[in-house]
Amino acid sequence: MTALLSLRGVETRIGRYHILHGVEFDVAEGGLTMLLGRNGAGKTTTLRTIMGLWRAAAGEIRFDGRDITKMETPDIARLGIAYVPESMAIFADLTVQENLVLAARAGPPDPKRLEWIFGRFEALKRFWTLPAGFLSGGQKQMLAVARAIVEPRRLLLIDEPTKGLAPAIIANMIDAFRELKDGESTLLVVEQNFAFARQLGDAVAVMDDGKVAHQGGMAAFAADSALQQHLLGMGMGEHQ
Amino acid sequence: MVKQALRAILSDDLPRSRWLAVVLVAILVGLAVAPFLFPGAKSLNVAAKICVFIVLAASFDLLLGYTGIVSFAHTMFFGIGAYGVAIALTRMGASWAAVAVGVVAGLAVAIVLAAVIGLFSLRVRTIFFAMITLAVASAFAILASQLSDLTGGEDGLNYRLPAELRAPFSFGDTLFGVRLNGRLLDYYLVYLASVVLVLALLRIVNSPFGSVLMAIRENPFRAEAIGYRTVVYRTIASCIAAAAAALAGVLLALWSSQTNPDTTLSFDIMVDILLMVVIGGMGTMYGAVLGAVLLVFAQNYLQDLLAIAHKALAGVPLLANFFHPDRWLLWLGVAFILCVYFFPSGIVGRLRNRR
Amino acid sequence: MKRDWLPLLLIPVLGLAALPLVGSAASWVTLTVAGLAMGLMIFIMASGLTLTFGLMDVLNFGHGAFIAVGAFVAASVMLALAPWMTADSLWLNLAAIGPAVLAAVVVSGLLGLAFERVLVRPVYGQHLKQILVTTGGLIVAEQLLKVIWGPEQITLSRPTALRGAFLLGDIAIEKYRVLAVVVGLVVFAGLALTLNRTRIGLLIRAGVENGEMVEALGYRIRRLFVGVFAVGSALAGLGGAMWGLYQETVTAAIGAQVAVLVFIVIIIGGLGSVGGCFIGALLVGLTANYIGFLAPKVALGSNILLMALILLWRPQGLYPVAKR
Ligand SMILES: Nc1ncnc2c1ncn2[C@@H]1O[C@H](COP(=O)(O)OP(=O)(O)OP(=O)(O)O)[C@@H](O)[C@H]1O
Ligand SMILES: [Mg+2]
Numbered sequence: 076m077t078a079l080l081s082l083r084g085v086e087t088r089i090g091r092y093h094i095l096h097g098v099e100f101d102v103a104e105g106g107l108t109m110l111l112g113r114n115g116a117g118k119t120t121t122l123r124t125i126m127g128l129w130r131a132a133a134g135e136i137r138f139d140g141r142d143i144t145k146m147e148t149p150d151i152a153r154l155g156i157a158y159v160p161e162s163m164a165i166f167a168d169l170t171v172q173e174n175l176v177l178a179a180r181a182g183p184p185d186p187k188r189l190e191w192i193f194g195r196f197e198a199l200k201r202f203w204t205l206p207a208g209f210l211s212g213g214q215k216q217m218l219a220v221a222r223a224i225v226e227p228r229r230l231l232l233i234d235e236p237t238k239g240l241a242p243a244i245i246a247n248m249i250d251a252f253r254e255l256k257d258g259e260s261t262l263l264v265v266e267q268n269f270a271f272a273r274q275l276g277d278a279v280a281v282m283d284d285g286k287v288a289h290q291g292g293m294a295a296f297a298a299d300s301a302l303q304q305h306l307l308g309m310g311m312g313e314h315q
Numbered sequence: 316m317v318k319q320a321l322r323a324i325l326s327d328d329l330p331r332s333r334w335l336a337v338v339l340v341a342i343l344v345g346l347a348v349a350p351f352l353f354p355g356a357k358s359l360n361v362a363a364k365i366c367v368f369i370v371l372a373a374s375f376d377l378l379l380g381y382t383g384i385v386s387f388a389h390t391m392f393f394g395i396g397a398y399g400v401a402i403a404l405t406r407m408g409a410s411w412a413a414v415a416v417g418v419v420a421g422l423a424v425a426i427v428l429a430a431v432i433g434l435f436s437l438r439v440r441t442i443f444f445a446m447i448t449l450a451v452a453s454a455f456a457i458l459a460s461q462l463s464d465l466t467g468g469e470d471g472l473n474y475r476l477p478a479e480l481r482a483p484f485s486f487g488d489t490l491f492g493v494r495l496n497g498r499l500l501d502y503y504l505v506y507l508a509s510v511v512l513v514l515a516l517l518r519i520v521n522s523p524f525g526s527v528l529m530a531i532r533e534n535p536f537r538a539e540a541i542g543y544r545t546v547v548y549r550t551i552a553s554c555i556a557a558a559a560a561a562l563a564g565v566l567l568a569l570w571s572s573q574t575n576p577d578t579t580l581s582f583d584i585m586v587d588i589l590l591m592v593v594i595g596g597m598g599t600m601y602g603a604v605l606g607a608v609l610l611v612f613a614q615n616y617l618q619d620l621l622a623i624a625h626k627a628l629a630g631v632p633l634l635a636n637f638f639h640p641d642r643w644l645l646w647l648g649v650a651f652i653l654c655v656y657f658f659p660s661g662i663v664g665r666l667r668n669r670r
Numbered sequence: 671m672k673r674d675w676l677p678l679l680l681i682p683v684l685g686l687a688a689l690p691l692v693g694s695a696a697s698w699v700t701l702t703v704a705g706l707a708m709g710l711m712i713f714i715m716a717s718g719l720t721l722t723f724g725l726m727d728v729l730n731f732g733h734g735a736f737i738a739v740g741a742f743v744a745a746s747v748m749l750a751l752a753p754w755m756t757a758d759s760l761w762l763n764l765a766a767i768g769p770a771v772l773a774a775v776v777v778s779g780l781l782g783l784a785f786e787r788v789l790v791r792p793v794y795g796q797h798l799k800q801i802l803v804t805t806g807g808l809i810v811a812e813q814l815l816k817v818i819w820g821p822e823q824i825t826l827s828r829p830t831a832l833r834g835a836f837l838l839g840d841i842a843i844e845k846y847r848v849l850a851v852v853v854g855l856v857v858f859a860g861l862a863l864t865l866n867r868t869r870i871g872l873l874i875r876a877g878v879e880n881g882e883m884v885e886a887l888g889y890r891i892r893r894l895f896v897g898v899f900a901v902g903s904a905l906a907g908l909g910g911a912m913w914g915l916y917q918e919t920v921t922a923a924i925g926a927q928v929a930v931l932v933f934i935v936i937i938i939g940g941l942g943s944v945g946g947c948f949i950g951a952l953l954v955g956l957t958a959n960y961i962g963f964l965a966p967k968v969a970l971g972s973n974i975l976l977m978a979l980i981l982l983w984r985p986q987g988l989y990p991v992a993k994r
Contacts, residue, residue: 090534126886152888164883166876168991177872180888222887385801435981441797442729443941446933453930454974461967582926586809593802636817645813652806655799656792 078137079104079230079261080125085134087124093285094120097134100280100287102230107252107262109272109293112282113308118265119161121282122232125263126158127151138230153180155229159236161265163219167208171199171218174207178222185226192221195247212239220248227259234265249275269307273297281306324514326521330601335666339601342608346506350499351491363502363570365611366509367563372591372603373516374559379589380598381520382552383532384441387585388448391455392429392557394579396421396564401472401574402465409475414569421561429557433550456580471575476501480569505566512562517600519555528552529598587614590647593654596661605662610647617643677949677988684953688960696841701959707847709955710854711916715909716932716939716947717861718902724878724942724991726895728790729797732804733906733932734925735811739781740774740907741914741924742815745824747773748915755829763829767915774911775904782903786896808926815922823921826914850912857905858948865944874898878942878991934973938980940987949988953980 078101087095095117102108110118123129125136127148136144143151152158166174175184193200196217202210207218216239223231237245245268252275256262266272272279276293288306289296296302322329330336345352349362375389399421400414407413436447459466466472476497478484484497493499519525531538531545539545568574578584587610595606624638637645654661685702692698719733747770748755754766789807793799827833828846835842865871873894877884881891913928914920935954939946957976962969980988 128882128886147890148882148885149888149890152886158886160883160886164880164886166879166883168875168879169872173872173876176869177876177884178887379798383798385798435978442723442801443937445731445801446729446937450930450934450937450974450977454971458968458971461971586805589802589805633818636820639817641821642813642817645810645817648806648809648813652789652803652810655802655806659799 077104078102079139080263081137082121082125083135083137085121085124085136086132087120087129088132089120089129095124095131096285098124098282098285098287100290102261102263103278104261105256106277107256107264107275108278108280109276110263110265110280110282111267111269111272111307112288116282117285118282119234120285122158122160122234122263122265125151125232126156157223157228157231159219159223159231159233161234161238163215165207165210165215165218165222167206169207170204171207171210172203174218174222175199175225178225181226188225192225195251196221196244213241213244216240217244220251224251224255224260229260231255231260231262231264233262235267236264237266237268237271245271269303326514326518328517328521328600330667332663332667332669334669335601335663338605338666342604343510350502351493354493359498359502361611361615363505365608366505367567367570368587368591368607368611369604370509370512370563370566371560372588372595372607373513373600374556374563375588376592376597376600376603377516377520377552377556377559379592380596380600380602381525381532382528382549384437384549384553385445386448386553386556387445387582388432388452388455389556389560389588390580390582390585391452392425392560393564393567393584394455394459394576395425395428396561397568397574397579398459398466398472398564399424399561400565400568401474404474404476404568405467405472409477411477414477417568418562418565421565422558425557425561426554429554430550433553434546437549437553438546452580452585453582456576456582459580460576467575469576471573471578473573476569476572480504501570505570508562508566512559513600513604516559520600524548524551586644590651593651594647594661596663597659599660599663602661602663609662613643613647617646621646674989677946680988681949681952681956684956684960688956688964691964692960696839697963699841700843701963702956703843703847703851705956705959706952707844707850707854707916707955708958709952710858711850711909711912712928712931712935712955713948713951714854714857714912715906715928716935716951717857717944718898718905719932720936720939720942720944720947721874721878722895722899722902723936725874725881725891725898726794727881728794728800728895729941730785730790730804730807730899731801731929732785732789732807732811733903734927734929735785735808736778736782736903736906736925737910737913737928737932738812738815738920738922738925740778740910741920742819742824743777743907744770744774744911745826745914745920746819748826749824755827758830760831763831766829771908771911774907778907778910779900779904782900782906783896785903786899790899808929812922812925819922821922823919825919827918828915832915846916850916853908853912857908861944870894870897931973934977936987938977938987940984940989940991942991943987943989946987946989950980 080102082098082100085095085098086093098117098121110121112118120129124131127143127146131144134144135142138154138156143154166177169177198214199217199221202214207215210218216236220233220236223233236248240248249271252262252264264275273293279291279293279296280287281289283306289302330339346362346366350359371389371393378384378386378389400417403413403417403420407416432448432451436444460469475481479497480501481497484500485495486500487495489495527538527543527548531543531548535545564579567579591606591610592603594609595604596602618640621638621643622640625635625640628635628638636642658664689698692701715737719730723729748766751766751770754762757763785807789803790800793803832846832849835844836848865875873884873889877891877894884891910924914924931954935950936947938950938953939948953976954973957972958969961972984990
């Protein structure tokens with residue numbers, strides 16, 4: 076498998092703070108890579124740097140062989156990269172429908188695809204014309220994910236998708252992500268819920284203090300509880 | 316010894332540039348001997364105006380340069396100080412008691428008003444504060460011209476100064492051909508008060524309080540996280556600046572024996588102060604001194620220069636208008652914008668960089 | 671939020687409260703129409719400013735320059751077409767006003783583009799510099815107006831067809847005010863439709879809430895912003911032209927004077943909210959006219975009082991924009 080996304084020596088500073096110290100990892104095409112790490116390890120900052128929302132001060136980010144390090148955020152998005160931020164960043168004043176209409180750049184959302192999304196996240200259909208600000212936390216999370224997948228994208232960057240979701244919905248999300256990666260997309264998912272991560276991930280990259288401390292297959296990582304203890308400071312599946 | 320005394324007086328904040336030191340000494344000495352070097356009512360008037368505006372600009376720098384907030388209400392406090400004394404002298408007659416009442420009342424009103432505006436709007440953001448102060452100041456100017464019973468309306472107030480400050484008062488004969496009268500005394504009152512006020516402001520910005528202000532300016536969130544109540548610090552800074560501006564107003568009122576909206580409250584004066592501080596150099600205190608001198612000079616003499624250019628271009632229709640003597644503000648406005656872009660620390664910054 | 675109608679109620683409440691104080695119904699109608707006309711003109715000038723603030727967190731303290739330019743350009747065109755202005759024919763009058771207003775809109779829109787490029791763009795995200803530079807822009811623009819049009823004020827009179835008043839019984843309603851109300855409502859409806867019914871409008875509303883996310887969805891918000899800035903400047907020019915015709919004099923200081931009202935309105939409305947700006951403008955216009963009638967001395971100070979009261983009730987203005 077070739078790498079769809081690769082980071083080499085990426086350094087990011089926010090104001091006077093040096094946050095990322097040479098991040099390096101690859102995301103294989105057609106798979107789901109989990110980005111794990113303790114709180115404050117730099118996962119969110121990494122995703123934001125890929126999206127061009129923070130500027131890498133040094134290093135190189137390649138997408139599909141192309142150097143995107145210095146590209147503007149909208150241009151990066153137009154290469155086929157979608158982003159679900161940790162804060163969800165749904166547009167509260169816009170209705171659920173308007174949120175999705177906006178996310179579909181190519182034109183009105185494809186009805187078949189919408190049905191598929193509604194099948195996974197039924198609440199979105201129910202509150203279709205409600206301002207998104209009125210949705211519950213979990214429903215907002217569904218909307219944020221739906222916005223990223225309303226049109227086919229090559230790479231999905233998703234920051235903590237399961238936060239605040241009920242188990243039944245998490246199961247739906249797992250289904251959705253599986254279908255996506257088996258079909259059209261490659262996924263890079265930040266996750267704290269290790270049970271979720273090991274079920275879904277093909278590969279894993281673990282960050283610690285602004286660097287990638289470990290990269291490899293998920294199966295091997297899930298089997299090595301000493302390594303997990305060392306990198307994540309927890310036993311298997313304990314952490315929610 | 317001398318150096319130590321100087322450090323103490325300047326609160327350890329030396330000019331740090333030979334040229335700047337030379338210019339500052341020239342200003343200090345020049346203003347001190349102005350009555351003897353340039354006798355005559357007009358030049359003495361210019362010198363006194365410079366003193367007053369140095370204080371006004373320096374107090375504005377405390378806000379703009381050191382605290383990082385833009386207030387468009389600074390002239391309001393200037394006006395409050397001036398009107399305080401003017402009203403007291405008008406109502407109570409030409410006595411020092413009236414001056415004292417005016418000063419105290421003016422200071423009290425200025426500080427309370429600054430505190431209210433600050434607590435009201437400084438918790439939000441710079442832009443909000445700038446907008447609110449703009450609105451309040453314009454309302455205040457209108458109010459002052461409407462309450463003509465108290466303020467004399469558009470015409471302002473004409474009043475008599477205490478006897479010791481008037482021309483007939485004499486405390487000797489002449490010195491170097493200059494009459495030792497009340498006007499001279501008045502000038503030195505203004506001069507000394509200005510020196511003291513600028514040194515006091517210098518002390519404030521170099522105190523621990525001043526360091527906190529600068530920390531807040533650099534990063535308000537961080538300062539708040541470390542445990543400083545940014546609103547409180549900014550409000551106190553704004554009260555101090557208001558008090559200093561009011562005292563500058565007092566000096567103006569004591570100098571000119573007339574106070575009106577144009578010379579104290581107008582937006583034009585606000586623009587002047589902005590230009591002084593930014594062109595002189597924000598956050599340097601000395602910049603305010605330079606800026607004030609430069610601007611008052613420009614107002615009085617740049618016009619003459621422009622008049623020459625204007626004459627030379629008399630044949631060219633539109634171009635000549637650019638150099639009309641009344642358009643000096645155009646050129647200073649351009650200089651202002653260029654300063655903000657390219658020389659954020661103004662003339663003082665340039666001087667310090669070349670040493 | 672969409673469903674918060676309370677601020678909207680303030681307008682009828684204010685009107686009804688003024689009725690017994692004013693006393694006569696005829697004067698009340700006259701004042702109310704005058705207040706609505708003034709409010710809507712301010713709204714036209716303020717709408718662009720509040721949108722650019724919401725969208726890019728940029729507050730242009732030089733917005734008044736566009737107002738003044740609009741007034742001057744329109745005045746020049748109208749003076750040039752003086753014979754049509756004074757003709758006793760509505761159509762000829764309109765044939766003079768039309769090009770005048772068009773010229774005002776185009777020139778101030780273009781000026782807006784230049785302003786954005788030269789003054790605003792280099793200082794994005796730096797509020798202090800932004801305030802200073804745009805204020806500097808206002809100073810320079812005001813001087814340039816004097817360079818081009820001379821330092822004296824220009825007097826112009828309204829065209830024949832727009833002078834005088836409609837009389838309904840003992841109620842007198844100035845014709846020009848009716849026109850101002852109509853134009854203001856058309857602009858408001860146009861903005862509301864654009865914002866709610868078009869994709870551009872959707873993008874603007876989303877951008878006001880979270881510009882970063884709009885970019886992450888693949889839209890170039892900068893371009894959108896430049897467009898909004900230009901339209902906002904053009905609207906300021908339109909408002910300035912109308913204001914000049916309303917006052918029948920134009921001076922270089924007009925921009926700075928009206929800009930104060932504009933600022934008060936967008937603070938009242940909630941920075942970034944067009945709906946709030948609309949309500950704020952009407953409140954300011956009505957208050958100024960009612961108080962101007964009841965207690966002329968404090969009329970202009972009344973706006974500050976209004977602002978303080980509203981901020982005590984809602985510290986972020988009537989419709990705080992949901993941010994991030
Ligand atoms: N805007 C900012 N300014 C300064 N420091 C920041 C900023 N954003 C993040 N940081 C710091 O950068 C480091 C990495 O943060 P980041 O959000 O990337 O961590 P994370 O791995 O996503 O953590 P979590 O699991 O809690 O979401 C943290 O120490 C954080 O305090
Ligand atoms: Mg995170």
